[in-house]
Amino acid sequence: MIERHLDLNEHEGKMRGTTRKNVNISFGSDEDQASPVELLVMSISGCSYGVLRIILENRKITYDSIHVDVDYLMEDAKPNKVTEVAIHFKIKNPSTDIDTLGRVLQQTIKSCTVIQSVKEAIQVNERITIIE
Template sequence: MEFTMKEVGFQTTLPYGELHVAGDEAYGFRPYQLLAASIAVCSGGVLRKVLEKKRLHVEDMTIRADVKRNEAKANRIEKVHLHFVIQGNGLREEQIAKSLEVARKNCPMVQSVEGSIEVTESFELVTDRKVECG
């Protein structure tokens, strides 16, 4: 990837479109947002593949990424908590918990930040009848 400077921030053109990155979100995505999004979406994508391989049907999935930063140390990201809301029929809490463990071990972004950013996960399982939390 090649980034070119613009009045505020930088931009690059990728096959899907232009990506604008700046410290001010009025001019593009902030770098910490992209890092947190990479961790969340990579983890969610790997989880989806794990569930598909187990032949578990997920109707919908939402991921909330809560980011903790340390202002005293260059405002670095120290923790990302991912909360998955997974909807589907016939899903069990223990299946999802085990699948999350597998996804964590196989997510390139989570593995890339291991040892420098704490990544934790939790989930809610939404079925026709009830919500279970793990």
């Protein structure tokens, strides 16, 4: 087992987390802050995006840019659990075809720590589109 630690505290009336790398992240319910739910969804999609980029690099697949659209569904009833996250990768001018990118996406899902951690509770759907 790998053990990790985070600190959470209040700082200037806002929630703040400090990572093991001493990075501070402020979050909460104010208009200018990401909510804990948004951080959860960003963690899922951000992990997937990072893994996707590593796999593309390892396979020497080049591209001009990647844009990621993320939508998520929450239950109407309290506690409004996140039930589904849809991640849409838009890859501009990749040096490969959509079939190869589909296989890369499958490997990405299997290799993403966050998706593997939440997959029993949250349905994660991913797709890739090539844009010109």
